[in-house]
Amino acid sequence: MIRGIRGAATVQQNNExxxxxxxxxLLLEMIDLNHVKAEDVTSVLFSTTADLNTVFPAKALRNFDGWEYVPVMCMQEIPVEGSLEKCIRVMMTAETPLSQKEVKHVYQGKATVLRPDLTGK
Known part of the structure; x- marks a missing residue:
């Protein structure tokens, strides 16, 4: 089954x-918790808030051995007034035997406020 695995993290500064x-x-925790292998990944979408513009976050995935052929794309998050600042979001779609409920979504830093129901915070 193809499942979506969500993740989000925040940074303090807009630097590469x-x-x-x-x-x-963020990616390492998503991959580890969900036992993801590159060959099982359909694609990875990254978004950032408008205040992060010094690097494409997808560049981080290119540092992982075996992930060079995984399709990635970056985009800007909708600029909703009052939303979380300096935030990187990830949507990874992968083939997995996990059920929807078993998938472990990862929220780090201040991004834990986005889904407290999934982070226990």
């Missing part, structure tokens, strides 16, 4: 190194 590090940490 911090964005890449936060995105790598």
């Amino acid at each position: 190194q911090e964005i890449i590090q936060a995105t790598e940490a």
Whole structure:
């Protein structure tokens, strides 16, 4: 079955190194918790808030061995007034035996407020 795996993280500064590090940490946790292999991934979509514009977060995935052929795309999040700032969001679609309820979505940093029902916070 193809499932969506969600993730989000925040950074303190709009700089390439911090964005890449936060995105790598987010992806690694998503991959580890859900036992994802690159060959099972259909695509990965990244979005950022408008205040993050120094690097494409998809660049972080290119640092992972074996992930160079996974299709990725970056876009800007809808600028909703009062929404969480400096946020990177990920939607990974992958083939998995996990049920919808068993999929582990990952929210790090201030992004835990986005889905407290899934993070227990």
